[in-house]
Each structure stands twice: as C-alpha cells, then as structure tokens.
Amino acid sequence: MPKINVYLPDELADAVRDAGLPVSAICQRALEFAVRRITTIRQTVLSAIDDEELGTQLTSFTARAVAVLKLARDAAGGGQIGTSHLLQGMITEGSNMAVAILRSMEINPSRLTSPADETGDGGFSRPAATALELAVAEATALGHNYVGCEHLLIGLAVETEGGAGRALREAGADAKSLRRSVSAALAGYTQAKNPAAQNSALLMLVRRELAPLIKRVEALESR
Known part of the structure; x- marks a missing residue:
C-alpha cells in the first residue's frame, strides 16, 4: 500500500499524540470524502448542466450555492460558464x-467587474471548473461538511487564470483575507449561540448582525 507523509504543526501533532487518535484512518476517511466531492464536480463539469442534474449530483452544495450555479448558467446564455x-x-x-463577507471587507459587490474567461464549447470553462474544485478543497480544509458560496468565493480568489479571481484580488479580496473573514464570521456565529453570554450588549449586537448567517447555518444543520 502506497505511503503518504502528513506534516502537522508541532502543537497539533502533540495534541494528536496525547489523544491517541488513529491518524492514518482519519486521514484516509477525510481523503476519501474529498476525492468523492472532487470527482462529482468533474463529472458535473463534463456533463450537461440542467436544474435536475445540479440538484442531484452536487449534494454537498448548499441550496444557495446551487442557485448561484444556475444563475451563472443563465448569465452565460447557453454558452460556456466562466468565472465571471x-x-x-x-x-x-x-x-x-459570500456577498456578506465582501461587504464586511468594504467591497461593494455590485461594483466588481470581471473580464470573461476564454470561451469554449458548453459546460464550465477550465478556470471555472478549477474554481469549483478549489471551493470543495477549501470547505474540506475548513472542516465543513458542505460547500457554500463562501467557499466558492475563496475558490474564485485562489484560481489564477479566470477574470473573477483577478477582479477579487484587485479589490482586496485575496484568499488569505477571505479565509480570515469566513473564519471570523463563523466564530461570531458560534459566540452568538453561547447561552452564557445572553445578557451581553455586545453579543446582542453581534446576534443582530449575524442573524441571517445563523438562520442559514441552522437550516444546514437541520438537513
């Protein structure tokens, strides 16, 4: 059986060692899960793109993420779907x-203009397909069992050939900043659900600002 080395930060390695976790088995399961997600994306990229197929094949994508793909297909007008x-x-x-994250970074989404990718025959352009695969990878790296628009936004920013990535990076939405913003938003959501701080004025403000996100995550949890 082939061997793959996994390098961990010192603190994490110590914690894993102290907990006696079966690293090989955990890594294998995580990789299997990631491979299934990526394979599904590639199969979808190579096939006809209709509403039923998007809904049934991309089961790890949230409803809003699937809606975004449908809107992207409509925006392409029957042509190849690019990152723009x-x-x-x-x-x-x-x-x-994703839109909320951009606004929190003081980026007006409606002012983002993205040049089109090189066109081809139907389906997704190569940069768009890569961005979708990167979105899956970002969700996996963050430990999320779903792929949402926030992951797609990071995937677009990481992808180097498409017009959308260039537009995002020029606006200040690079991958590092986006990862930090997504993590902060989810941390705020976790804090807002902490009953020990219900009387905090600051928490009440956080809860009000994060109400749409809380509703969304709770809907995902109830699936």
Missing part, C-alpha cells in the same frame, strides 16, 4: 454569505 458568470451569479443571488 460564477461571480455574477453570486452577486445576483445577493443573500448568500
């Missing part, structure tokens, strides 16, 4: 976490 269409679909949907 994915970004446009995200902005058009309007109520997803």
